[in-house]
Amino acid sequence: MKKRLGFITALVILGLVAVLWPAAKPTHSVDTPARNVRMDEQQQSSNTAAKPAGAQSISVTEHIAEALPQQFAYIAAAYEQELSYPPYSRPLSRDDVQLLTPNQYVVQQVPLENGAQAAIVLPQYRFIYPEDIEVVLTVAGVDASQVTVSLYSEDTGQRLTENTMQANEQGFSTILSAEQDWQGELRLEVAFRANGQPHRLQTGVDYQQPSAEIIGVKDGYAEGSDLVIPLQLEVSAAGTYRVWANLFSNKGEPLAHLVGSADLAEGEATLLLRAYKAVLAGIEGPYLLNTFTVERRSPAPGERSRFGKSEQSEYQVAFYGLGLLSDEPWRPDASELQRLEFLKLMAEAQ
Structure with missing residues (x-):
């Protein structure tokens, strides 16, 4: 809404x-x-x-x-x-890049002197413990040396770890081994020398101790015009949760972007995702469910949202009852219809 x-x-x-x-x-x-x-x-x-x-x-x-x-x-x-x-x-297509890759790290080239460039490359933006952070520095147009990377807490400014980066075919790289006390917004800083001058690049990452984990997906079932997909979670921090996921055909064609929410207590819990019949485009199951984002919403002002993970990157959703779903069209609520009517009246105004 x-x-x-x-x-x-x-x-x-x-x-x-x-x-x-x-x-x-x-x-x-x-x-x-x-x-x-x-x-x-x-x-x-x-x-x-x-x-x-x-x-x-x-x-x-x-x-x-x-x-x-x-x-x-x-x-x-x-x-x-x-x-x-x-x-x-919502319908999902190959053009929905942000929905298909919601955790993508966007590489930014930083100009150096005389047309040279350098960039920090990460596999993703948000990491969930125990994921390590692989860091790559690419440099073009200049020779770099003495390359190091440091990780800092944005909240306290404390340096959490530091590594020397080794030269390889990518440029320079290293792996920062995960620690259980990493939490929240972190600053990653790469320092190096080029042409006798010191350089320093910075970028932000988000690191989370998981508040919940998807541990399984049960068979789907029909309910009205929706295919209902029950997610099984192991919850370590009770709260209000939202889960986003993408649904694909068994052949890998994108079908739908799904979101569900529920108040979950600690321990084993179930959260339901629903796929509206129209987004399934007449394609029968089984389906593939992946690209999970698990969020524990902020319970109070000043307290940040926390995030969870999925035990597997992809689950198969067993469902063979497309004909059991009703063809009833989706009905927007009264306020949405009122806004639509207003827009149409404005469009007809002369």
Whole structure:
């Protein structure tokens, strides 16, 4: 519900920006004085005397953006498409890179002197204990030496560990062995020398002691228009949990991005994911479930969310009852329909 409100708010803002912001830079056309707006004789005489001979005036022409109703028509169409699926089960495609790789570390090249570059490369952004942190430094256009990496706590500034990085075909690399006291936002710092000058690169990572672990997935079953997928978890910290996962066909084709939430007590627990029939695209099971994100939501202001993990990177979901799922269309709630009606009215305004 809140995500959809944010979605429609963002679309409205984008629509208004598109209308109010010029579609292109103003174009300047040069005209002779005779083509300008006609003035009274006294003003014309005065201006003629003030202007140097052969002077030209400049008029500015701005490209006008599309009409506001048309912008709202685009927004209404996108929002109506959004409302055709429940928020807990969205269609997934190969183009949804952020959903397919939610824990991707984005490499950033840092410019050095004389066109040289260096970058820190990590396999992911968030690590869950007991995962080690593999660190790679790539350098181009300059020879590096004396390469070290240090890991610091962002909260206390304390240095947690330090390693010397060894040269290899990738550049320089090392592995930071995991410790049980690593928790939260950490700063990774790589220091080296190049052309006799010291250099230092920094990046952030998130390290978590797991609050829960997915230990299994039971067979799916039909409930109305949903395929229900029970996740089995071992919970070490009670709280309100959200789990995101991606559902694929048995051949590896992306089908759906799923999210479920529940209040879980310590010990063994079950959390349900639901796949709406329409996102299954008529494809019968079994299915593959992977790309898990397990979050224990912040219980109080100032206390950060914690994260868990999955014992396996992928589970097979047994289900062979696609015909048992009803064809009942998803029905948005009253407030969502009201927002859609507002957008359509704005689109029809003249």
